[in-house]
Every structure is written in structure tokens, then in C-alpha cells.
Amino acid sequence: xxxxxxxxxxxxxxxxxxxxxxxxxTVFMRGHGTYxxxxxxxxxxxxxxxxxxxxxxxxxxxxxxxxxxGDVVVGRISEVTQKRWRVNMGARQDAALLLAAxxxxxxxxxxxxxxxxxxxxxxxxxxDMISAEIQGFFQDGSASLHTRSLKYGKLRSxxxxxxxxxxxxxxxxxxxxxxxxPGLHVDVILGMNGFVWVSKGxxxxxxxxxxxxxxxxxxxxxxxxxxxxxTNEERMAxxxxxxxxxxxxxxxxxxxxxxxxLVHEASLRIDCKDIxxxxxxxxxxxxxxx
Amino acid sequence: MKxxxxxxxxxxxxxxxxxxxxxFNCDMGTASGGYAGSGADGAAYVEQGNTRCLVLVFGPxxxxxxxxxxxxxxxxxxxxxxxxxxxxxRKTKLRKDKRLLEMASIIKSTFESVILMSSFPRSEITIxxxxxxxxxxxxxxxxxxxxxALMNAGIPMEDYVVACSAGFGNGHPILDVNYxxxxxxxxxxxxxxxxxxxxxxxxxxxxxxxxDEFEKVVTLARDGCTQMHEILDTAVRSSAExxxx
Numbered sequence: 001x002x003x004x005x006x007x008x009x010x011x012x013x014x015x016x017x018x019x020x021x022x023x024x025x026t027v028f029m030r031g032h033g034t035y036x037x038x039x040x041x042x043x044x045x046x047x048x049x050x051x052x053x054x055x056x057x058x059x060x061x062x063x064x065x066x067x068x069x070g071d072v073v074v075g076r077i078s079e080v081t082q083k084r085w086r087v088n089m090g091a092r093q094d095a096a097l098l099l100a101a102x103x104x105x106x107x108x109x110x111x112x113x114x115x116x117x118x119x120x121x122x123x124x125x126x127x128d129m130i131s132a133e134i135q136g137f138f139q140d141g142s143a144s145l146h147t148r149s150l151k152y153g154k155l156r157s158x159x160x161x162x163x164x165x166x167x168x169x170x171x172x173x174x175x176x177x178x179x180x181x182p183g184l185h186v187d188v189i190l191g192m193n194g195f196v197w198v199s200k201g202x203x204x205x206x207x208x209x210x211x212x213x214x215x216x217x218x219x220x221x222x223x224x225x226x227x228x229x230x231t232n233e234e235r236m237a238x239x240x241x242x243x244x245x246x247x248x249x250x251x252x253x254x255x256x257x258x259x260x261x262l263v264h265e266a267s268l269r270i271d272c273k274d275i276x277x278x279x280x281x282x283x284x285x286x287x288x289x290x
Numbered sequence: 291m292k293x294x295x296x297x298x299x300x301x302x303x304x305x306x307x308x309x310x311x312x313x314f315n316c317d318m319g320t321a322s323g324g325y326a327g328s329g330a331d332g333a334a335y336v337e338q339g340n341t342r343c344l345v346l347v348f349g350p351x352x353x354x355x356x357x358x359x360x361x362x363x364x365x366x367x368x369x370x371x372x373x374x375x376x377x378x379x380r381k382t383k384l385r386k387d388k389r390l391l392e393m394a395s396i397i398k399s400t401f402e403s404v405i406l407m408s409s410f411p412r413s414e415i416t417i418x419x420x421x422x423x424x425x426x427x428x429x430x431x432x433x434x435x436x437x438x439a440l441m442n443a444g445i446p447m448e449d450y451v452v453a454c455s456a457g458f459g460n461g462h463p464i465l466d467v468n469y470x471x472x473x474x475x476x477x478x479x480x481x482x483x484x485x486x487x488x489x490x491x492x493x494x495x496x497x498x499x500x501x502d503e504f505e506k507v508v509t510l511a512r513d514g515c516t517q518m519h520e521i522l523d524t525a526v527r528s529s530a531e532x533x534x535x
Contacts, residue, residue: 060444
């Protein structure tokens with residue numbers, strides 16, 4: 001996707017490998033995935049050359065997740081330290097979730113006291129899954145998260161699916177809600193980091209993504225450790241959607257709201273456990289129905 | 291009677307000419323299939339003749355040990371392992387085999403100079419190397435496979451690292467020495483270069499080689515490295531094409 005077609009008409013996709021000269025023209029600036037060797041701009045990764053005006057960068061085909069501010073991510077608490085949780089989100093370093101960046105039970109606005117610090121493990125302890133948003137970055141490149149909206153927070157009643165982060169595109173909706181059949185709902189949180197949370201859906205479809213009324217119970221329920229009761233059908237639905245997402249990832253297709261639904265429909269005639277093994281067939285069928 | 295390393299007709303024991311590489315075959319695990327189950331960020335499987343090697347790359351990730359954190363760059367850790375079923379005789383591996391540790395440290399220092407470590411402060415890159423079948427030249431096979439695996443993981447490097455071995459037997463410098471030839475008292479050097487700059491970043495010789503022959507052998511190994519660079523580059527491009535399709 002070149003911004004200017006003028007000079008780059010020769011190749012839509014310019015693939016380079018490490019040590020290969022991208023350009024010997026000195027007017028260009030060095031971006032990610034390149035370095036200067038004298039006059040020449042040389043690639044450091046195997047990937048596709050991207051040019052934005054005078055900035056040249058090389059994007060590797062696969063790489064670890066490196067987020068941007070505002071990205072919705074799903075992560076796992078790896079450590080509880082003073083005033084912050086460390087969150088593993090499949091990036092180069094663990095992200096930090098500051099105590100000051102979460103909603104505490106009992107009212108939005110109140111001072112964080114020392115007793116809150118001592119009770120941090122009651123809120124989120126090691127191994128808990130959370131959804132959060134990237135708030136910013138520290139000097140060393142590690143991310144700082146926040147869960148200040150009620151749509152973020154502890155995750156339960158569902159299962160985690162990990163896919164390559166490159167398959168999740170940044171979009172308006174990362175909190176997805178599917179009504180698979182009347183009364184059967186599944187929620188999906190598409191983390192930009194490739195962690196996808198598939199869970200029992202909220203009954204009320206139009207509540208999707210909205211911030212529920214902030215009441216005392218809601219805030220307390222935010223950190224509850226118990227799953228909601230899940231029926232067998234719901235379990236099967238969660239498993240099927242999870243396997244559909246894995247099948248999409250196996251075929252290296254983008255994971256989008258619409259495509260998950262199409263793949264789910266295409267998968268219905270196949271046993272849930274065979275979905276990933278028959279991924280090619282299902283994805284092809286889903287693409288046909290586009 | 292001791293047979294010659296290179297026969298009077300100019301052939302070696304496996305039918306190669308002195309300046310021929312062994313058959314090369316590789317597979318870079320794609321993002322979704324292949325070695326994804328291992329949870330690795332990058333993987334490569336390489337065959338050079340009958341030597342087979344699998345490399346997994348993890349990271350850059352949060353260091354598993356606090357002590358491994360460096361504030362200005364990433365830490366690299368290399369595990370080198372030869373499978374007990376890899377050679378003719380089954381060996382039970384000792385926990386701390388000095389040879390394996392040395393191989394790991396050679397590979398570590400080779401790649402530390404090429405990977406742009408300073409782009410990933412406070413993180414860790416782990417390379418796991420497994421020799422699945424042993425037929426000589428495990429060091430250079432491992433280096434080539436590691437290059438591919440690092441590229442597969444999207445870790446920035448200044449250049450390829452390509453390696454090749456060469457030896458000297460009855461008057462001929464020979465390229466890409468196999469296990470049988472290693473056993474014929476052939477002195478073997480392993481050479482690793484970065485093809486863009488042509489710099490030698492790995493040179494390993496474990497036996498004695500006459501200085502008069504040294505240059506010939508190194509030149510041959512360099513030739514082999516240049517050939518290897520073309521082979522690896524083709525492999526990387528075709529695997530990228532397969533992914534784009």
C-alpha cells in the first residue's frame with residue numbers, strides 16, 4: 001500500500017532480507033527495520049518495505065506485539081508488586097497496570113490509600129486474565145495499561161485463544177457480541193496483542209460495549225472470582241467460536257467481526273473438535289459466502 | 291588400509307567433488323502451522339546432508355530471571371543440544387556436557403554481534419538448538435538454522451550469518467565435511483561470515499592445520515558461505531512468498 005505510486009510503480013510488494021540495500025538514495029529517512037550503512041539504507045528484518053513520504057521502514061512478516069496507545073489488549077497478571085500489577089500480554093516486556101489506573105470497588109473517585117496497596121492481590125492476583133487499554137509507554141518501551149472504563153477489567157466465564165497479533169486488525173469494535181441462535185450469546189474480546197477472550201455472552205445484546213451504570217454492585221462484581229453458571233449449549237458455543245478463531249489463524253486470515261460469524265456458520269456441519277483439523281475447507285467455504 | 295579422503299578420481303567418500311556442498315533443505319515454520327504448538331516466535335528446520343537441526347527462537351520477551359535484565363539491551367541465551375538418538379550409537383547425555391556448552395557459547399557470541407540487541411532493552415531472546423541427526427558439521431548447520439529462525443521471528447539483524455565448514459585431506463581442501471571425513475583425521479574449520487560486509491565473525495578450528503594450507507581452506511569455506519547465502523536467501527524469499535499467497 002504505497003502512499004505515492006510515482007516511484008514505486010515497479011513493485012507493490014518490495015520484499016527485502018537482512019543486509020539487503022533498500023535504497024542508496026540519501027533523501028530517505030531511516031524507519032523501523034532498517035539501519036544506515038554509510039550512504040545506504042539497509043534492511044534488518046525479512047519483510048516488506050513500507051514508505052510514508054520520506055520515511056522508509058521494513059515490516060517483518062511476524063513479530064512480537066508492540067502496541068499503540070488506545071489498543072484494547074487481553075493479558076494475564078504475572079506479578080503483583082508495589083502499586084502496580086505486571087501484565088503479560090505477549091509483548092517484548094510485561095506491561096504495567098498501575099493501582100491508580102484501575103477502578104476500585106466502592107465508587108469511582110476516591111484516594112488510593114495504603115490499605116488499597118495491601119489488598120491489591122484481592123482484586124487481581126497472579127494468573128488472572130484482564131482486558132485493558134494501553135494508556136501510554138514508559139521510557140524503556142514497556143506499556144502502561146488502564147482499566148478505568150467498566151468494559152475493561154477481570155475476565156471470567158470464558159476461554160482464552162491466542163493467535164498471531166498480526167492477524168488482529170485495529171478497528172472500532174474489539175468487544176464483539178454474537179447471538180448465535182435465539183438465547184445463545186457469545187462475547188468475544190479481540191485483543192490487539194493476539195489474545196482473544198471468548199466468553200459467555202451477556203443476555204442483553206444492545207448492552208454490547210456500552211458502559212453499564214456504575215453502581216456499587218457492578219464495581220464489586222468487577223473483581224469477582226466466580227464464573228457465571230454456564231449451560232452445556234453455551235459451553236459448546238464458546239468452544240466452537242474458539243475453534244473457529246483458531247481455524248482462521250491457522251489459515252492466516254484476518255480475524256474480524258464479520259468473518260468469525262461467517263466461519264462459525266460454515267463450521268456448523270462439522271463436529272466442534274474437528275474444526276481446526278478441517279480449517280482449510282471451512283475457511284474456503286466461509287470465503288465463498290462473502 | 292586407510293582410504294583417501296579424496297580418491298584419485300577426485301571424488302569423496304559420499305560421491306561429492308572436493309568443492310561441493312551437501313544437499314540443503316529447510317523449512318521455516320509459518321506463523322500458524324508448523325511449530326506454532328511450541329509457542330515459539332520463530333522456528334527453522336534445516337538439513338545439510340544427513341545433519342538435521344531444529345531451532346526455536348523465543349522472544350524478545352520478559353526475562354525469566356531478574357538477574358538477566360540488562361537496562362540498555364536484550365540478553366541472549368542459547369541452549370544447544372544433541373539428541374541422544376542423533377548418531378549411530380545411543381548416548382545418554384550428561385547434564386553438563388562441556389562440548390555442548392561451548393557450542394552454545396560460540397553461537398551466542400556469534401549472534402550477539404549481529405542481532406540489534408539495543409532495540410530491546412530489558413528483554414530476553416532465547417535460542418534453542420536441537421541437533422536431530424548428526425553427520426558432521428553440526429556447528430555450521432546450527433548457525434545457518436539459527437539465522438533462519440531469527441529471521442522467522444522478525445528479530446532485527448544487521449545481516450545474515452552464514453556458516454560453512456572446510457577441511458584438508460590428502461592434498462585437497464574439501465568443503466562441508468561430513469562425519470565420515472571428520473573421522474579420517476581431517477582438520478576442519480568452521481567459518482561464519484556476514485555476507486554484506488564480508489566480515490568473518492566465526493572461525494573455529496579444533497585440530498592442527500598447516501599454515502600453508504590455511505588460506506586455501508579458508509578461501510574454500512568462504513566460497514561455501516557465499517553459496518550458502520544464496521541458498522538461504524532463496525529459502526527465505528520462497529517461504530515469504532508462500533505466506534503471501
